[in-house]
Amino acid sequence: MARKLPMYKAIAEAIAQEMERDENVFVMGEDIGAYGGIFGATNGLLEKFGPERVRDTPISESAFIGAALGAASKGMRPIVELMFVDFFGVAMDQIYNHIAKAHYMSGGQVRMPIVITTAIGGGYSDAAQHSQCLYGLFAHVPGLKIVIPSNSYDAKGLMISSIRDDNPVMYFFHKGLMGLGWMPSPDEAAVEVPEEPYTVPIGEAKVVREGDDVTIATVSRMVYEALWAAEELEKDGISAEVIDLRTLVPLDKETLVNSVRKTGRLLVVDEDYMSYGMSGEIIATVVERIGNELRALPRRIAYPDIPVPYSRVLERFVLPDKEKIVKTVKDMVG
Amino acid sequence: MGVEEIPKETLLEIYRTMHKIRTYEETLAKWYYEGKSPRFDISAGPIPGELHLSSGQESAAVGVCVHLKDEDAVMGTHRAHHFAIAKGVDLKKMTAEIFGKATGLSGGKGGHMHLFDAAKNFSCSGIVGASFPQAVGVGIAAKLKGEDYVAVAVGGDGAANQGTFHEALNLAALWKLPVIFLIEDNGWAISVPKDKSTAVAKNSERAKAYGIPGVSVDGADVIAVYEVAKEAVERARRGEGPSLIEVRTYRLRGHFEGDPQLYRPKEDFELAKEKDPLANFRKLLLEKGIATEEELARIEEENEREVREAIDFALNSLYPEPEEALKGVFAGGE
Numbered sequence: 001m002a003r004k005l006p007m008y009k010a011i012a013e014a015i016a017q018e019m020e021r022d023e024n025v026f027v028m029g030e031d032i033g034a035y036g037g038i039f040g041a042t043n044g045l046l047e048k049f050g051p052e053r054v055r056d057t058p059i060s061e062s063a064f065i066g067a068a069l070g071a072a073s074k075g076m077r078p079i080v081e082l083m084f085v086d087f088f089g090v091a092m093d094q095i096y097n098h099i100a101k102a103h104y105m106s107g108g109q110v111r112m113p114i115v116i117t118t119a120i121g122g123g124y125s126d127a128a129q130h131s132q133c134l135y136g137l138f139a140h141v142p143g144l145k146i147v148i149p150s151n152s153y154d155a156k157g158l159m160i161s162s163i164r165d166d167n168p169v170m171y172f173f174h175k176g177l178m179g180l181g182w183m184p185s186p187d188e189a190a191v192e193v194p195e196e197p198y199t200v201p202i203g204e205a206k207v208v209r210e211g212d213d214v215t216i217a218t219v220s221r222m223v224y225e226a227l228w229a230a231e232e233l234e235k236d237g238i239s240a241e242v243i244d245l246r247t248l249v250p251l252d253k254e255t256l257v258n259s260v261r262k263t264g265r266l267l268v269v270d271e272d273y274m275s276y277g278m279s280g281e282i283i284a285t286v287v288e289r290i291g292n293e294l295r296a297l298p299r300r301i302a303y304p305d306i307p308v309p310y311s312r313v314l315e316r317f318v319l320p321d322k323e324k325i326v327k328t329v330k331d332m333v334g
Numbered sequence: 335m336g337v338e339e340i341p342k343e344t345l346l347e348i349y350r351t352m353h354k355i356r357t358y359e360e361t362l363a364k365w366y367y368e369g370k371s372p373r374f375d376i377s378a379g380p381i382p383g384e385l386h387l388s389s390g391q392e393s394a395a396v397g398v399c400v401h402l403k404d405e406d407a408v409m410g411t412h413r414a415h416h417f418a419i420a421k422g423v424d425l426k427k428m429t430a431e432i433f434g435k436a437t438g439l440s441g442g443k444g445g446h447m448h449l450f451d452a453a454k455n456f457s458c459s460g461i462v463g464a465s466f467p468q469a470v471g472v473g474i475a476a477k478l479k480g481e482d483y484v485a486v487a488v489g490g491d492g493a494a495n496q497g498t499f500h501e502a503l504n505l506a507a508l509w510k511l512p513v514i515f516l517i518e519d520n521g522w523a524i525s526v527p528k529d530k531s532t533a534v535a536k537n538s539e540r541a542k543a544y545g546i547p548g549v550s551v552d553g554a555d556v557i558a559v560y561e562v563a564k565e566a567v568e569r570a571r572r573g574e575g576p577s578l579i580e581v582r583t584y585r586l587r588g589h590f591e592g593d594p595q596l597y598r599p600k601e602d603f604e605l606a607k608e609k610d611p612l613a614n615f616r617k618l619l620l621e622k623g624i625a626t627e628e629e630l631a632r633i634e635e636e637n638e639r640e641v642r643e644a645i646d647f648a649l650n651s652l653y654p655e656p657e658e659a660l661k662g663v664f665a666g667g668e
């Protein structure tokens with residue numbers, strides 16, 4: 001049976017069902033127990049599974065994320081929460097030099113079935129150390145799978161896939177999609193979610209809206225900005241196709257390239273920093289394959305290469321949004 | 335040493351600053367909820383984003399900063415208004431910063447968790463445990479320049495479990511640097527109580543491992559903090575190296591504003607009231623005949639006026655020009 005769930009409940013339900021199915025699954029992180037996770041992703045787990053399997057940790061990210069490696073090497077399947085992705089710095093060595101590389105460096109002897117969950121995104125004036133996306137930075141490192149759901153159905157299915165995956169998966173949820181009472185979220189992000197466990201494969205993009213004139217490729221909260229822009233563009237007779245990439249590693253190049261082949265135009269929208277990131281990667285992926293078939297130069301709207309400012313007027317000015325998408329698409333098509 | 339040996343002006347100054355901090359924060363809290371009802375929405379109102387207040391912890395800031403000069407550095411945490419005010423940061427500019435205005439300390443780019451005042455050598459950070467190594471660097475500079483300034487690194491009891499704390503203690507001890515490591519122990523790291531996160535009862539004990547003095551002091555008694563800090567600052571100025579001070583305090587409010595605090599037992603709220611350093615100090619000043627009711631009332635009125643003026647200044651200031659967001663990433667250019 002399906003019922004509408006906010007994203008945070010869908011994620012917590014996925015974790016609970018996997019913990020029931022497999023006793024090797026356990027959760028660690030700051031405030032993930034009694035608090036249920038600052039963004040609700042572990043809501044209700046402590047009551048169900050107790051403090052041995054739902055472990056509140058000290059503020060020692062390097063230690064508890066590194067500990068995930070040790071536990072995984074002994075057959076456990078840890079899920080660790082890094083409260084905000086912005087805090088990765090204190091634990092990065094364990095993530096990118098160890099967790100990401102153990103399988104390769106060990107010649108395949110060691111597996112790292114670890115899920116690192118973390119919150120991304122701005123838009124609510126939390127400033128430069130609490131508003132970043134940074135998935136591009138992790139996607140740059142070989143050995144990490146990168147999952148970024150945009151609605152509760154995908155969130156549950158992708159979480160179950162991530163837990164069952166034998167590789168380290170970084171699972172990014174946008175604070176502004178979780179459906180928390182105190183943090184605005186588009187209504188569209190809370191969709192029908194089946195009660196029973198199911199998977200959404202890692203590495204499959206989704207065409208969330210079909211169109212003929214331009215492909216808008218994006219992830220996470222920007223999916224909604226793109227969809228709202230597409231509605232507006234339709235009034236002007238412009239038909240936009242919107243692709244939710246859902247995972248960056250592996251990247252579903254086929255869906256992406258097929259769409260751009262059909263529309264002849266590509267716009268990438270990204271809430272992460274512009275340079276050396278997702279937007280450049282997606283454009284390169286398409287241009288390398290079908291550059292000669294494009295009807296317009298590919299464009300991108302990304303977060304500019306500046307720290308996220310605190311003041312609302314400053315932050316609004318730089319965040320990608322519907323208006324910027326509409327304007328850019330009109331430029332491209334006109 | 336007792337309260338009798340401290341000059342009256344110093345005692346009144348301590349009271350003035352503690353009361354100013356309390357008045358300021360309680361006023362700020364009221365403004366924080368403006369525009370956030372009937373539904374609490376973190377992004378709404380004149381003060382968006384997170385807000386961590388220090389009510390109940392004033393003694394830690396005032397008891398230490400009263401010994402400091404402008405040249406001395408204080409490096410605060412996400413909860414830093416009390417240290418900013420005690421270090422002499424301009425209240426108007428600080429308030430304008432928190433309201434995201436162009437007249438703020440950083441023109442609205444930093445916000446509540448990222449207050450910078452270079453003239454007062456004050457800074458703070460949203461990353462837990464960031465201050466400790468940074469203060470070590472200030473200590474190195476003092477040594478290399480042959481100056482007698484000191485650095486105070488502030489962290490919560492939660493922050494003392496971060497690797498940076500231990501690395502910085504070792505380095506400061508090794509190099510005999512003029513650094514004071516100040517652990518503000520309010521018993522909680524968001525929802526995780528200290529006894530569930532920290533293997534030792536007192537963080538001051540950790541000083542032993544690095545061969546430096548470590549003292550634990552009751553934050554309900556600002557004079558006790560004053561005395562311990564005096565010794566540490568003098569020691570540092572004499573070139574005798576770092577100290578570790580733990581101030582045991584209580585949070586009168588939630589971790590952040592809007593925190594439902596469901597994790598917190600009733601007794602802890604009661605203790606917080608009982609251990610209120612401001613109320614205790616007021617009582618002491620009257621009981622010992624150090625100040626009269628009228629003298630204190632005059633100070634309180636002055637504080638209330640100053641706080642009102644700071645809020646008015648912030649409210650009447652303009653927001654920055656949106657384009658300002660793009661400037662200032664690098665020194666020496668746009």
Ligand SMILES: Cc1ncc(C[n+]2csc(CCOP(=O)(O)OP(=O)(O)O)c2C)c(N)n1
Pocket residue numbers: 030059061083087090412413460461462463489490491492493494520522523524589
């Ligand atoms: C590196 C890092 N990890 C986690 C957080 C999230 N966080 C912010 S405040 C906090 C609790 C801090 O507790 P403590 O150090 O005791 O200070 P208090 O809030 O009690 O003043 C946490 C976990 C962070 N900001 N930075």
